[in-house]
Amino acid sequence: MTHRDKTRLVHVSRTRPAEGTGPVNPPIVRTSTVLYKDMATLRSMAVRRSRGERLFTYGIRGTPTTFALEDALTEIEQGSRTMLFPSGLAAIAHVFLSVLKPGDHALLAETIYGPARGIAEHYLAERGIECEFYPGGHEEVGRRLRPATRLVYLDNPGSIVFDVQDVPAIAKAVAGRDILVAVDNTWGAPGLYRPLALGADISIVAITKYIAGHSDLAMGSVTANDRCADRLWADANLFCESVSPDEAYLALRGLRTAAARMTMQQAHAAAVIRWLERHPLIDRILYPALETHPGHAIWKRDFCGANSLFSLVFRPDITQQQANRFVDRLELFGIGASWGGFESLALTYPQGVNGWSGGSLVRLHIGLEDPADLIADIEQALDALDT
Ligand SMILES: *Cc1c(COP(=O)(O)O)cnc(C)c1O
Secondary structure, rough: OOOOOHHHHHOOOOOOOOOOOOOOOOOOOOOOOOOOOOOHHHHHHHHHOOOOOOOOOHHOOOOHHHHHHHEEEEEEEOOOOEEEEEEHHHHHHHHHHHHHHOOOOEEEEEEOHHHHHHHHHHHHHHHEEEEEEEEEEEEEEHHHOOEEEEEEEEOOOOOOOOOOOOHHHEEEHHHHOOOOEEOOOOOOOOOOHHHHHOOOOEEEOOOOOOOOOOOOOOEEEEEOOOOOOOHHHHHHHHOOOOOHHHHHHHHHHHHHHHHHHHHHHHHHHHHHHHHHHOOOOOEEEEEEOOOOOOHHHHHHOOOOOOOOOOEEEEEEOOHHHHHHHHHHHHOOOOOOOOOOOOOEEEEEEEOHHHHOOOEEEEEEEEEOOHHHHHHHHEEEEEEEEHH
16 A cells, blocks of 8 residues: 555654564664674675675665665655765765766756765866756756766756756656766655656755754765666665764654654745745745746646745845845854754855856745744844845
8 A cells, every 4th residue: 555655754664573572663783794694694695785685794885774764765765776875965976976987978957056066067077077067947958968968967946046947858858868867856855856756867865954854964865766776876885885873763763753844844934935025125035836936837746845945035236245144143043054954044145156146145944943933033134134
């Protein structure tokens, strides 16, 4: 029987009491060495592993705790295999390194996560991999494809500016060619968006964000479909960037309550946005769940919800310095990177970031605080701009 999302987040990848009783959560298995009952077992497991089977053979190759998290993500993302990495950025780097080789061409959206762009510009480009950044969204992909293109890579929605791309249209544009489509699905995880079900080959998630949910760990995942899972997994086994069982446990714990936190945080964000939209200093809000957002129709078709991360754009006469002052004056919003935790955060970005040229911009992450308090805080910080 297939279950709905909230049910799945609670039940996915749980152990069953095998011997009459058992814990609710998978145990934290801390180990480097894994012991075998005899040499024949060791040899046969090594052979099975080399053929791609996931087995508990050595600590850095995964433990029952990390396997439980991988299985949960494979089911939520509807892929065939998930690999875990020490950060979201490490997961992105793995996809680039595994998929691309010198001479290849990669098409990357202009609105990808900034540090991912840094890997492309400063590492891949220096090694003979041509990285082309496309502005303007999915319509641009088809006509920029080349014989050497091997990867199309995007964040959906785009980082900071929240543009939405049509992944089914991108999948159609590359169909029949040796090109993989990889999507950074951090905004839509867990469960709001499923790139693999829409034609992408790889979905990357910074577990650091809503899944961890408490700003206390960093981790990333790569979930792949049948087309590329074996290759990504084989390369992950060469590098062995493993995650600790303690952090995998915390991520699984975060996953169980993610729907409750995200539902509440989304409602709080909606209240803050409704208030901001009526404020004379605010030009617009960049958030795909708004009907006025240019990507709203695709969001509505392909996503099953929104989270609590969005950007506000000030009226054109508000300078970057004033936007910085606004953020500095906020008392309940921390100034800091990352998001998806229980607490509210704010950051400004310089003009030109991710192709943005439309006025001073502040990215807000709305946490679990009472939205009336958050609105009062924003109001006092905006009032100070008028004087
Ligand atoms: C935070 C983030 C990442 C990187 O995750 P880390 O665990 O911080 O390395 C990647 N993509 C997006 C969209 C993010 O917001």
